[in-house]
Amino acid sequence: MNQILDYAKNIGADARIMDWLKTTFKNYSEKNPVPTEEIEHILDYFVSESPKISKMSYEEAKNNTEKWNKTLQKKGEHIKETPEDIEIILDFKDGFKMVKLIGKNAFKREGFLMRHCAGSYFDKTDELYSLRDEDNLPHATLSKSSQQIKGKGNGDIHPKYINYVVQFLEYLKIPVRDEEMKHLGYLNFDKVKTDLHPDTKFFRKIYLPKNEKLIDKKGNEYMSLDLLDIKPLIEDDETNLLKVNFDIDALCKLSFEWISRKIKSRPSSQQSQSGDSSQQSQSGNYSQQSQSGNYSKQSQSGNYSKQSQSGDYSQQSQSGDYSQQSQSGDYSKQEMLGKYSVAVNAAHNGKVKGKIGCWFALTEWSEDKDRIWKPLSVQSFKIDGKKIKEDVWYTLKSGKLIEVKENE
DSSP states (O other), X not given: OHHHHHHHHHTTOOHHHHHHIIIIIHHHHTTSOOOHHHHHHHHHHHHHHOOOOTTOOHHHHHHHHHHHHHHHHHHTTTOOOOGGGEEEEEEOSSSOEEEEEOSHHHHHHHHHHHTSSGGGGTTXXXXXXXXXXXXXXEEEEEETTTTEEEOGGGOOOOGGXXXXXXXXXXXXXXXXXXXXXXXXXXXXXXXGGGGBOTTOOOBTTTEEETTOOOBBTTSSBOOOGGGGGTSOSEEEOTTSOEEEOSOHHHHHHHHHHHXXXXXXXXXXXXXXXXXXXXXXXXOSTTOEEEEOSTTOEEEEOSTTOEEEEOSTTOEEEEOSTTOEEEEOSTTOEEEEOXXXXXXXXXXXXXXXEEOTTOEEEEEEEEEOTTSOEEEEEEEEEEOOSSSSOTTOOEEEETTEEEEOOTTO
């Protein structure tokens, strides 16, 4: 919330807008996840057009902002930019250059071609810069005061243009917020920086490309569940495929240690148990449970909760939204009753079921000739209600996802 308030101040929001943020937006965002780009775009609309907002709901503000943006794009469709409308700040000598927007037509043209609200920034105190190619077409827009980096449609910068933007940021020493660095594919790794190899090449001392392989001080690949606070465990793409940003074996191995450590530092509800046939029940939000006993049971209803279990024949049940489960004990079961939850089951003969919108990963194990059990297959799935059904138990067998009964 403080980050949004700071952004509003930087773009000149008045008392009306600040009050709307502290009431209407605050109440809405407590129940619904709001992308940073979305609320910033709404604030741009408020500051530019000064609409009556005292009784405007968040959904109304969102819809009005979309209409406003389309209007700006339509107005800028036939705008012609002259050489006097821009100033070349950095020439990359390969056809690309970074320019500063000066004339009104430059702002309007930028907003139209990039499908965002740059046109509304003319005559504001903020400075806008644009990455242009040899045909003078824009590919990235940067603002100095509000510290924004935007691709087309306020989205991410295309990978082939990232290096130009990074060079420009260093050239002008422009500060950028963490949320905006994500548009460049960079994440803030300051939290784990001291655990990484001293030769790690950070951008501005804390940023690294999100897909860069991390190396620890001993030269091995760095693995820590602290990374889950930096980047998501699971990412969905437009093809409905799931990308797991973590080694499943490492995830299960580290889960117990990580949650035990968190128990010591967080004020929210927490439980830790190691006895066989143990039972845990929790209902607080942001709760955490850790269990290692065989035949154990865990039950949680709080949102954003986390569970970790390593005992054989164990059971987990969660009804809170946005929750996470991790299990490695053989013949274990996981049940997701809350929406948008994630379950990772590395157990032999493990079972998972959940609601539409949830993701889960299952592991199939095989015993080799030396009687050593090794992972044969690790697969992840999204419960869409069609191909993968809601409230149906699933397991992996012969590399395929199959339906099973709870006690089968």
